[in-house]
Amino acid sequence: MxxxxxxxxxxxxxxxxxxxxxxxxxxxxxxxxxxxxxxxxxxxxxxxxxxxxxxxxxxxxxxxxxxxxxxxxxxxxxxxxxxxxxxxxxxxxxxxxxxxxxxxxxxxxxxxxxxxxxxxxxxxxxxxxxxxxxxxxxxxxxxxxxxxxxxxxxxxxxxxxxxxxxxxxxxxxxxxxxxxxxxxxxxxxxxxxxxxxxxxxxxxxxxxxxxxxIDWLGNITFFVGLIVLLLGLTYGIEPYGDAATGWGNPFVIGAIVFGLLLLIAFVFIELRVPDPMFRLSLFKYRAFSIGIFSNFLSSLARGGLQFMLIIWLQGIWLPLHGYSFEDTPLWAGIYMLPMMVGMIVVGPISGLLSDRMGAKTLATLGLLVQVLGFILLTLLPADFNYLWFAALLALMGLAQGLFSVPNTTALMNSAPANQRGAAAGMNSTSQNAASVISMAIFFSIVTLGLAAALPTTLSTGLTQAGLPTATANQIAHLPPIAALFGAFLGYNPMATLIPAPVLHQLSAASQANLLGKTFFPNLISSPFMVGLHAAFYISAGLCLIAMISSLMRGKQFIHGESEDDITIEAQPKKAILAQHGANQT
CATH class of the missing domain: 1.20.1250.20 (MFS general substrate transporter like domains)
Structure with missing residues (x-):
């Protein structure tokens, strides 16, 4: 039927x-x-x-x-x-x-x-x-x-x-x-x-x-290849030996290489099996291939954004504005609400408009606004005015709504009816894989920025605060990812980094200073922002490439539910209504 x-x-x-x-x-x-x-x-x-x-x-x-x-x-x-x-x-x-x-x-x-x-x-x-x-x-x-x-x-x-x-x-x-x-x-x-x-x-x-x-060989090579690759990228965040990150770890290098080789083998398998898991034939439709590519780049740019903004709020801004580290996780979620508002307002509207005018203009405009949003984020100081921050969050939510909904609609419209499950899976996979890769990249960039500048800053600051020089130097050379994770989890970073016996030897005033709400944010803010700005510039570049790709998506295209494909511009309205008449109610 x-x-x-x-x-x-x-x-x-x-x-x-x-x-x-x-x-x-x-x-x-x-x-x-x-x-x-x-x-x-x-x-x-x-x-x-x-x-x-x-x-x-x-x-x-x-x-x-x-x-x-x-x-x-x-x-x-x-x-x-x-x-x-x-x-x-x-x-x-x-x-x-x-x-x-x-x-x-x-x-x-x-x-x-x-x-x-x-x-x-x-x-x-x-x-x-x-x-x-x-x-x-x-x-x-x-x-x-x-x-x-x-x-x-x-x-x-x-x-x-x-x-x-x-x-x-x-x-x-x-x-x-x-x-x-x-x-x-x-x-x-x-x-x-x-x-x-x-x-x-x-x-x-x-x-x-x-x-x-079922394409067992394709399923196995894809599953093992992708999970090994993502595992390698995930453990690349962790320190290895004296290095701040694990990109020199033989396990990480081996996992990335092995995962990529399996995924390359997977492509050759899918080109030869009669019923492939990954419908490579879908890429012959421009709307689908452009949609997947643009979605992957956008997710690569945005996947780590929420993590970095939350660390920014929890590790620096909220403590500087009087919030205890224990309360920062909840308040970070609350202060991120403008991004949700922007998406809620624009998402349904862009969906309605894309039904009438297609995805090209809306999706491209959304990516352009994302480029602008990332660049504007680099202009904010570590201790920003929240009104500007909220406005930029709303702008980024608006941009994502402009891009994501029309892009997904166009992508799904281009897929044959009997392959829509595969099309949706391919689109979601590109988005989720890009998000994991993005978090690994964002964390690594920020961590490397901290590793380059934080040891000197932290050693000097701890020594001036009364810590013995040997202890201060030891703490300063701990992996910076520990400080980031500590701030992200709502722990007082100094309380987790300074050994308790050393801390108890200090005067009450020195302890209060070290464990206070401003000591750690003031130390970390400058090196953190250097890495964060680099990540934002990379994200802006990725969105710019996605925007150029989106401009090439062509006219609005809907795969026909009969044997022939149709485009909205190519047929009169009466023919389209006849083609989809049973669904128009």
């Missing part, structure tokens, strides 16, 4: 059911991707480990990035499987798996290292469920909505993703202050409701092709 007749049979209101359910799924998944960022101090304190201890830093990295790494490696595979066995069926499974992962996290039974390992495994289970949700939500929307309304649907859906990412920061801070287990419990009722609702209300509107074979 064709998609159109199926859509008509299940009723004209079905598209709104699909939109509300997928929006709930995306909202829940994105809340959980960020909720641990703010609540990590409470979580680690609750299970009894010190994430800044060199022997336990791996737990911190995996809790921060493990969810995104797993999702990045599974999205294409799950999108392809969904095309074969049913998008709605796999989406429903994702809701159920995600809910089970949330329940297990809430019930984490152990303590210490055991509990940390349990939580990482349970987060991976969550990520598996989230991969099914993300791999199918845009495909289900594309199936359910007629071409002239897909931009609006994508706009609402992606606004939910942005709201979830910021809401997760705030919820994490509020709930962790009560009990760390509530951070994971909050998802359970929504997960149960969403699972039942999806099972009862969602219907398969796309043709399912079970005759295709």
């Amino acid at each position: 064709s998609q159109s007749s199926n859509s008509q049979a299940i009723g004209p209101r079905y598209k709104w059911i699909a939109l509300s359910n997928t929006t709930l799924g995306v909202l829940m998944a994105t809340i959980n991707s960020n909720i641990v960022l703010i609540s990590l101090p409470a979580i680690f304190d609750g299970i009894g480990i010190n994430p800044l201890d060199p022997s336990q830093t791996n737990y911190l990295l995996w809790m921060l990035l493990g969810y995104m790494v797993v999702m990045a490696t599974l999205l294409v595979t799950f999108g392809r499987i969904s095309d074969m066995f049913g998008r709605v069926r796999m989406y429903n499974l994702g809701f159920a798996v995600f809910t089970v992962g949330s329940i297990l996290l809430f019930l984490t039974p152990g303590t210490g290292d055991t509990a940390a390992l349990e939580m990482i495994i349970f987060r991976i289970i969550q990520a598996i469920g989230g991969s099914f949700l993300f791999a199918n939500s845009t495909a289900i929307l594309t199936d359910a909505f007629p071409a002239r309304q897909r931009g609006m649907a994508m706009g609402i859906n992606q606004v939910a993703a942005i709201v979830g990412s910021i809401l997760g920061l705030i919820l994490g801070g509020v709930l962790a202050a009560v009990n760390w287990r509530l951070v994971f419990l909050v998802s359970v009722p929504f997960g149960i409701f969403g699972t039942v609702w999806a099972y009862m209300k969602l219907r398969e509107t796309a043709q399912v092709n079970r005759n295709q074979k």
Whole structure:
């Protein structure tokens, strides 16, 4: 049965059911991707480990990035499987798996290292469920909505993703202050409701092709290649020997090289197998290839932005303005709200406009505004006026709304109906992989900037504050990533860096000065801003390349639901309405 007749049979209101359910799924998944960022101090304190201890830093990295790494490696595979066995069926499974992962996290039974390992495994289970949700939500929307309304649907859906990412920061801070287990419990009722609702209300509107074979070799090489590559990039953030970062670590170099070789082998495999996992044939459509490329570059530019802005707020700005380090995680989430507002306001509007005028103008303008936003961020001092900071956050949210929604809509419109799951998975994979790479790059740039300037600054400042010279020099040459992570987690960085016996030997006035709210921010601000500005300039350059690419995307293109492809400009309105008539209600 064709998609159109199926859509008509299940009723004209079905598209709104699909939109509300997928929006709930995306909202829940994105809340959980960020909720641990703010609540990590409470979580680690609750299970009894010190994430800044060199022997336990791996737990911190995996809790921060493990969810995104797993999702990045599974999205294409799950999108392809969904095309074969049913998008709605796999989406429903994702809701159920995600809910089970949330329940297990809430019930984490152990303590210490055991509990940390349990939580990482349970987060991976969550990520598996989230991969099914993300791999199918845009495909289900594309199936359910007629071409002239897909931009609006994508706009609402992606606004939910942005709201979830910021809401997760705030919820994490509020709930962790009560009990760390509530951070994971909050998802359970929504997960149960969403699972039942999806099972009862969602219907398969796309043709399912079970005759295709699973591309096992392609799946294995892609999964192993990408996860090994991302692991190498993740551990590149950590110090190695006397170096501030791990890019000289043989493991990191080997992982990156081996991962890239497997991904190159994967491309050759996909060109030769009859039913490839990665639909390389989709790249023959300009709207798809330009959309994927632009999305990858934009995500590469923005993926680490939220981390860096939060560290800026928590490590420098908020303490300078009287906030205790323990309270900075929650307030950082609150002060990031203007970015969410910008996206909420512009996202649906840009989606509606893209339904009428296509993606080229809107997406290109959005990328241009992002370039401007990154450059303007470099003009702010470390201790900025918040009104200017909020205005720039709103501008960046506005820019992302202008670009992301039309770009995703155009990309999905270009994919054949029976390959939309694969298309959505490929798009989400490019975004998630780019975000992980971006965080590795941003952290490395800022860390290298700190490593070059911080030792002298820190040694001089600690000595002047009364610390013995030998101790001050020893602390000054500790890996700067520890100070960054300490500020990010809401710890007082000086309290974590200065040995307690040494600290207790100082006078009360010296202790108050060292542990005060201004000592560390004033020391770190100058070298931190050097690295941060370099990262912003690189991001502006990436967005500029993406903008040039977006200009080449051509006219608005919609892949026909019949045997022939159609473009909106190439056919009269009557023909388009006839082609999509069954869906126009």
